[in-house]
Amino acid sequence: MPxxxxxxxxxxxxxxYQAPLSGYSDRxxxxxxxxxxxxxxxxxxxxxxxxxxxxxxxxxxxxxxxxESPVGAQILGADPQTMAQAAAVLEQVGFCAIDLNFAxxxxxxxxxxxxxxxxxxxxxxxxIYQRVRDAVSVPVLVKLRIGVDSGPASREGFWEICERLxxxxxxxxxxxxxxxGKMYRGRADWALLGEVxxxxxxxxxxxxxxxxxxxxxARRIHTSGLDGVAIARGAIGNPWIFRDxxxxxxxxxxxxxxxxxxxxxxxxQHLEWILELYPEHKAVPFFRKFAAHYSKRHPRRKAxxxxxxxxxxxxxxxxxxxxxxxxxxxxxxx
Ligand SMILES: Cc1cc2nc3c(=O)[nH]c(=O)nc-3n(C[C@H](O)[C@H](O)[C@H](O)COP(=O)(O)O)c2cc1C
Numbered sequence: 001m002p003x004x005x006x007x008x009x010x011x012x013x014x015x016x017y018q019a020p021l022s023g024y025s026d027r028x029x030x031x032x033x034x035x036x037x038x039x040x041x042x043x044x045x046x047x048x049x050x051x052x053x054x055x056x057x058x059x060x061x062x063x064x065x066x067x068e069s070p071v072g073a074q075i076l077g078a079d080p081q082t083m084a085q086a087a088a089v090l091e092q093v094g095f096c097a098i099d100l101n102f103a104x105x106x107x108x109x110x111x112x113x114x115x116x117x118x119x120x121x122x123x124x125x126x127x128i129y130q131r132v133r134d135a136v137s138v139p140v141l142v143k144l145r146i147g148v149d150s151g152p153a154s155r156e157g158f159w160e161i162c163e164r165l166x167x168x169x170x171x172x173x174x175x176x177x178x179x180x181g182k183m184y185r186g187r188a189d190w191a192l193l194g195e196v197x198x199x200x201x202x203x204x205x206x207x208x209x210x211x212x213x214x215x216x217x218a219r220r221i222h223t224s225g226l227d228g229v230a231i232a233r234g235a236i237g238n239p240w241i242f243r244d245x246x247x248x249x250x251x252x253x254x255x256x257x258x259x260x261x262x263x264x265x266x267x268x269q270h271l272e273w274i275l276e277l278y279p280e281h282k283a284v285p286f287f288r289k290f291a292a293h294y295s296k297r298h299p300r301r302k303a304x305x306x307x308x309x310x311x312x313x314x315x316x317x318x319x320x321x322x323x324x325x326x327x328x329x330x331x332x333x334x
Contacts, residue, residue: 002221002249004039005228007204008139008171010070010096012039012228015221016245019174019208019230020044020074020099020143024289027061028273029235030068032266036239037246038231041071045101045115048077048086061277063093072097074143076104078113080128084135091136097171098132099141102161105180116180119148122161129170139171141206146192149181159199166200173200174230177209190224197225206230214244214254221249237293239266257297264325267294271317280314287317298324 005015018025018033022044030041043062050056051073057063064071073095077083087098102125104115111117118125125142133140142165147154165173175196177188188209197205207226211217212234220229234241244254258266270290274283291308298304304324311317 005204005206007040007097007141010040010139014039014246014249015228016217016231016242017041017228018235018242019232020101021232021236022104024236026274027065027068027277028270029239029290030071031273032239032270033235033242034068036242038235038239038242039070040096041068042097042099043071043073043095045074045076045104046086046090048075048079048082051075051086051089052082057089057093064095069094070096072099072139072141074099074101076101076109076114077128078118078124080124080131083128084131087132087140088135091138095138097139097141098136099143099174100128100132101143103143103145103176103180105145105183110180116145116148119145119154119157119161119180122157122164125161126164126168129165129168133168133170141172141174142170143174143176145176145178145180146189147179149179154179162196162200166203169203172204172206172227174206174208177207190220194225197227204228208232214241214248217241217245218248237290237296260298260325263294263297264321267291267321267325268318270294271314271321275314284312284314284317291317295324300324 002015005012017040018038020042025042025044033041073090075083075086075098090098101115102118109115129142144161147158175193177190177193190207193207204227206228207220207224208230211220211229211231217229217231231241240258247254271287274287278286288309292305295301295305295308307320307324311320
């Protein structure tokens, strides 16, 4: 079994955690991850100004609760002062770590000079990191991509950022092995991530990219030389991935895939937790995004999915889940 993962004062017993996933990794998804053995989760990215907005934290249910802890918060912004203030507020409300986003490729984020756009500004990244680190006592992670694009200037900038940051020893550098320009296309460059670890051996480096199955996770942990990995899309509608990663890393065979009934039970639980966070008219469409993923392995997906998607109320969603995931659907006329 490989070692766990130490991020500042956080001692994870396994070298993986759930990555920030904007629009997904709210409290409901984080609680499920925790239940299935994930040792640490993160919020989706929060704009620094949102964290500073009075009442927004409470209204958006952003503060962590014991059932999901430990949870880290990820923040986005270009101003060192507001980033530091936001980090301090987030530490105060109970987040166990702060992750700084210099990776987001969304055009509206880039246009405002935030997220991945900052990879062209190594000094600003450093300044934000230093201000945040001085403002909090929880671990500070820095999330990067491997450059703005794949041109030589961008690659050089990436190495400069790694060098400057590594000399400051952040608690972890988390690197998504794609350029900003690639968004989510192509394959993540794990060879390059391995090279980062070889160059900065004393720095905790966490890799991200294309970790869709427990086998992907175990392979990268065993072969990349990195300290740990962050599981992202592979966990959407699939909290079992954490249980299975634990088994694989312990040298055991993963448990058999969940039965339809088990998937249905988890979907019902997930829906209830989402309903605790949002009004029904928002919770139902929000849940649809997960339903599509939960249904991926359904033997009659083509029939089940439209039914789940057509449900307009929470009760209709529950009925569709019970219908398609408790075995009865097999007896129903197609
Ligand atoms: C829907 C979605 C939302 C994401 N939101 C965030 C985010 O808020 N912050 C962040 O740093 N990365 C975010 N990411 C990137 C992931 O954390 C991860 O780095 C990336 O998806 C690569 O891993 P994967 O290929 O295993 O999914 C997001 C990715 C997706 C697909």
